[in-house]
Amino acid sequence: xxxxxxxxxxxxxxxxxxxxxxxxxxxxxxxxxxxxxxxxxxxxxxxxxxxxxxxxxxxxxxxxxxxxxxxxxxxxxxxxxxxxxxxxxxxxxxxxxxxxxxxxxxxxxxxxxxxxxxxxxxxxxxxxxxxxxxxxxxxxxxxxxxxxxxxxxxxxxxxxxxxxxxxxxxxxxxxxxxxxxxxxxxxxxxxxxxxxxxxxxxxxxxxxx
Amino acid sequence: xxxxxxxxxxxxxxxxxxxxxxxxxxxxxxxxxxxxxxxxxxxxxxxxxxxxxxxxxxxxxxxxxxxxxxxxxxxxxxxxxxxxxxxxxxxxxxxxxxxxxxxxxxxxxxxxxxxxxxxxxxxxxxxxxxxxxxxxxxxxxxxxxxxxxxxxxxxxxxxxxxxxxxxxxxxxxxxxxxxxxxxxxxxxxxxxxxxxxxxxxxxxxxxxxxxxxxxxxxxxxxxxxxxxxxxxxxxxxxxxxxxxxxxxxxxxxxxxxxxxxxxxxxxxxxxxxxxxxxxxxxxxxxxxxxxxxxxxxxxxxxxxxxxxxxxxxxxxxxxxxxxxxxxxxxxxxxxxxxxxxxx
Numbered sequence: 001x002x003x004x005x006x007x008x009x010x011x012x013x014x015x016x017x018x019x020x021x022x023x024x025x026x027x028x029x030x031x032x033x034x035x036x037x038x039x040x041x042x043x044x045x046x047x048x049x050x051x052x053x054x055x056x057x058x059x060x061x062x063x064x065x066x067x068x069x070x071x072x073x074x075x076x077x078x079x080x081x082x083x084x085x086x087x088x089x090x091x092x093x094x095x096x097x098x099x100x101x102x103x104x105x106x107x108x109x110x111x112x113x114x115x116x117x118x119x120x121x122x123x124x125x126x127x128x129x130x131x132x133x134x135x136x137x138x139x140x141x142x143x144x145x146x147x148x149x150x151x152x153x154x155x156x157x158x159x160x161x162x163x164x165x166x167x168x169x170x171x172x173x174x175x176x177x178x179x180x181x182x183x184x185x186x187x188x189x190x191x192x193x194x195x196x197x198x199x200x201x202x203x204x205x206x207x208x209x
Numbered sequence: 210x211x212x213x214x215x216x217x218x219x220x221x222x223x224x225x226x227x228x229x230x231x232x233x234x235x236x237x238x239x240x241x242x243x244x245x246x247x248x249x250x251x252x253x254x255x256x257x258x259x260x261x262x263x264x265x266x267x268x269x270x271x272x273x274x275x276x277x278x279x280x281x282x283x284x285x286x287x288x289x290x291x292x293x294x295x296x297x298x299x300x301x302x303x304x305x306x307x308x309x310x311x312x313x314x315x316x317x318x319x320x321x322x323x324x325x326x327x328x329x330x331x332x333x334x335x336x337x338x339x340x341x342x343x344x345x346x347x348x349x350x351x352x353x354x355x356x357x358x359x360x361x362x363x364x365x366x367x368x369x370x371x372x373x374x375x376x377x378x379x380x381x382x383x384x385x386x387x388x389x390x391x392x393x394x395x396x397x398x399x400x401x402x403x404x405x406x407x408x409x410x411x412x413x414x415x416x417x418x419x420x421x422x423x424x425x426x427x428x429x430x431x432x433x434x435x436x437x438x439x440x441x442x443x444x445x446x447x448x449x450x451x452x453x454x455x456x457x458x459x460x461x462x463x464x465x466x467x468x469x470x471x472x473x474x475x476x477x478x479x480x481x482x483x484x485x486x487x488x489x490x491x492x493x494x495x496x497x498x499x500x501x502x503x504x505x506x507x508x509x510x511x512x513x514x515x516x517x518x519x520x521x522x523x524x525x526x527x528x529x530x531x532x533x534x535x536x537x538x539x540x541x542x543x544x545x546x547x548x549x550x551x552x
Contacts, residue, residue, distance in 0.1 A: 058404075058407045058408055058409065123291075149497050149532070150493075150532050
């Protein structure tokens, strides 16, 4: 993976204020928005994910890197829209009903965005019907359900049930502190990720299966 | 209070869960009980009797202080859970106790005046309350640890102001519980952990941890000390040794840590005047795959043996409150019963 490009390095280090200038330099050098995303942003966030998995960096550093990535996307997203470039995959994500915790959900959303997945973040305390509505509206290929509390895990089961009963077939991934792969199997989810670092690989495996 | 109380119970082999949530949810009208102080007191007593615990441990509801602070600010009740400040509030405002807070105080009064149990109150820690008041508390904490001040980054100023407001609200509520008869307070700082404070930055300096977490908790410690009320400090987050050492410096009567910590190793960081409490993985008790009844017995025996080996006062218990999970009540109760048994 390439972290030697100045833009990638700035994102990995979370140097938000340096990012706009570095993006402009790439554009001035003739790189397209899609090229910048695929060759500088995605590899940078992949490195961030690897460092997180290896305990070289922690949640705060991931958030700082994401903040830097957002600075780049602020400039690049309008250009992508104008050029008609769409992400290969899209996803809906949210914390299930009754649960207000968003750190894990935000980290996964950020890592998915960093992997060039178009992410629709529904926020926290999301009722099953809202997931169903968003999946339908965006024709989402992937759904992420997050819960931190053991008391709100049953809402995951309800959400999976509601999605399937609505006849929708996105891949459903779940995660959160009390969640296990056994629980994912038990409630009919397609996958599970133990942390944000592994959420990209798990999502890609599901989307490409 | 006499600290020997806790040491004697530890020496006597007391085992106890923080189990009020579990017992509360056995009641059909569990949602309305926290609004009724007398009934809440009854449930707290019921939990203590059930688990043969001499301390009347309260319901762990760490949303009360946010609700009080925001209701007083004029935020609609329906918006409180999701409300976050995006601008620094310059003004101060009076924070009256909410109905639920009054009920907690009434419950404490009931325990103090009508039972032989130790009345115990509870509050969230200032840092943890602050994290509930802002959409992203992690980034400003990181920036502050990187040297940014309120003048450099507006969100650092917001965090620092919200810490002030949090501390004020918590101290007001703790004072009401003390007036109601609480003899010990469980102070919960679960957000002061490695998610909010980068271990990489902590290797360089604990300055921001000391300013944002410890300073305000020491002020609360002094408030309790002045009222002759004991501190039971709780943090079930993932912690560094430096964090545990700092918590020990609060001189709590008991310290309760999450299952990511090896208590027999932490014993070296904590004076023997502080009872170590915990730390069975009760958040996973719902799952037989993760923690079977046999595993609970094995972990209990291991903890008891290792703590005996290091000679530190210890009470076997849960890593946090034992939550009642719909559909999993029986397996959770079976595991609580298992660790309360004599090994």
